[in-house]
Amino acid sequence: MSDLLLRNEPDCAGFAGEGAGVAIRLAEPMARYSLRARDAQVLEDLIGLAVPRAIGATLGDMACLGPDGWLLCASVGTVLPSGSDLPVAITDVSERAVRLLVEGPRAGEVLMAGCPIDLDRFAVGRATRTVFETVEIVVWRLRDDAFAVEVWRSFAPWLRLALVHAAG
Amino acid sequence: MMLIHCPYCGERRPEIEFAYAGEAHVARPVDPSAYTDEEWERFLFIRANPRGRHNERWRHIHGCGRFFNAVRDTVTDKFETTYKAGEPRK
Ligand SMILES: [Zn+2]
Numbered sequence: 356m357s358d359l360l361l362r363n364e365p366d367c368a369g370f371a372g373e374g375a376g377v378a379i380r381l382a383e384p385m386a387r388y389s390l391r392a393r394d395a396q397v398l399e400d401l402i403g404l405a406v407p408r409a410i411g412a413t414l415g416d417m418a419c420l421g422p423d424g425w426l427l428c429a430s431v432g433t434v435l436p437s438g439s440d441l442p443v444a445i446t447d448v449s450e451r452a453v454r455l456l457v458e459g460p461r462a463g464e465v466l467m468a469g470c471p472i473d474l475d476r477f478a479v480g481r482a483t484r485t486v487f488e489t490v491e492i493v494v495w496r497l498r499d500d501a502f503a504v505e506v507w508r509s510f511a512p513w514l515r516l517a518l519v520h521a522a523g
Numbered sequence: 524m525m526l527i528h529c530p531y532c533g534e535r536r537p538e539i540e541f542a543y544a545g546e547a548h549v550a551r552p553v554d555p556s557a558y559t560d561e562e563w564e565r566f567l568f569i570r571a572n573p574r575g576r577h578n579e580r581w582r583h584i585h586g587c588g589r590f591f592n593a594v595r596d597t598v599t600d601k602f603e604t605t606y607k608a609g610e611p612r613k
Contacts, residue, residue: 472536484587486540491585
C-alpha cells in the first residue's frame with residue numbers, strides 16, 4: 356500500500372545534535388505497523404510473529420503499548436497480512452513517525468528534561484507511550500545507554516531542538 | 524506532579540498522561556428511539572456533580588490508551604482508587 360505513496364523522508368543531515376555524554380540523531384527509515392486485537396493469539400497466528408503480552412514489554416521489533424495495541428518497528432519492506440476477515444486491525448503507519456536515537460551515558464537524563472517517567476528505573480527492553488513536555492512519544496530502551504524515541508514527524512524538529520537544548 | 528494508578532498498566536503514572544472524561548456509570552439508552560426529550564436531557568446533560576467522592580472516567584491517553592474508572596474526591600483532588608471499565612461501581 357505505502358509503496359504507492361511518495362516517500363518523503365526528513366532531511367537527516369543537520370538533524371544530529373550533541374552534548375557532553377549524549378548524542379541525538381535521526382534513525383534510518385523504518386516500516387511501522389499499528390496492530391490492534393482483543394485476542395493476541397489471533398494476531399500471533401496471523402502474522403507469524405511472537406506478540407508480547409504485558410503492557411510495556413517488547414519482543415524483537417514489537418512493543419505492547421496497551422491491552423489490545425502493539426507497535427511494530429521493522430526494517431523497510433516488511434509487509435504484514437491485513438487480516439481482512441479477522442477481528443484485528445493492522446495498519447501501515449510507517450510515515451506517521453520518525454525515530455530519534457538518544458545515546459550515551461546522559462541519554463536518560465536528557466530525556467527526563469521533558470519526560471515525566473523515571474527512566475533511571477526503566478528496564479532495557481521496555482517501551483511505553485508517554486509525553487515529552489506536551490508532545491506524545493514512544494520511548495523504547497534499546498540498551499543501558501540508548502533510547503529510541505518515536506515521535507510524530509511534524510513534532511520531530513521541535514523535539515530534536517528541545518533535546519539538543521537539554522543536552523547542552 | 525500527581526501520579527495516577529492505571530488499572531491496565533498496573534502502575535502509577537504522571538497525571539499529564541491522562542485525560543478526564545466525565546462522570547462514570549452513565550448508562551446509555553437501551554432503546555434510544557423511545558427516549559423522550561426529558562430522558563434525553565437527563566442522559567446528556569444532568570450529572571451528579573458532587574462535592575466530595577466522585578466516580579468518574581479517565582483515559583490513559585498518552586499511555587496504554589484505555590478508558591477506566593476512578594473514585595476521586597472533588598474537594599481534595601485525592602484519588603481513592605481506580606478500576607477497569609466494566610467493573611461495578613466502587
Ligand atoms: Zn495505562
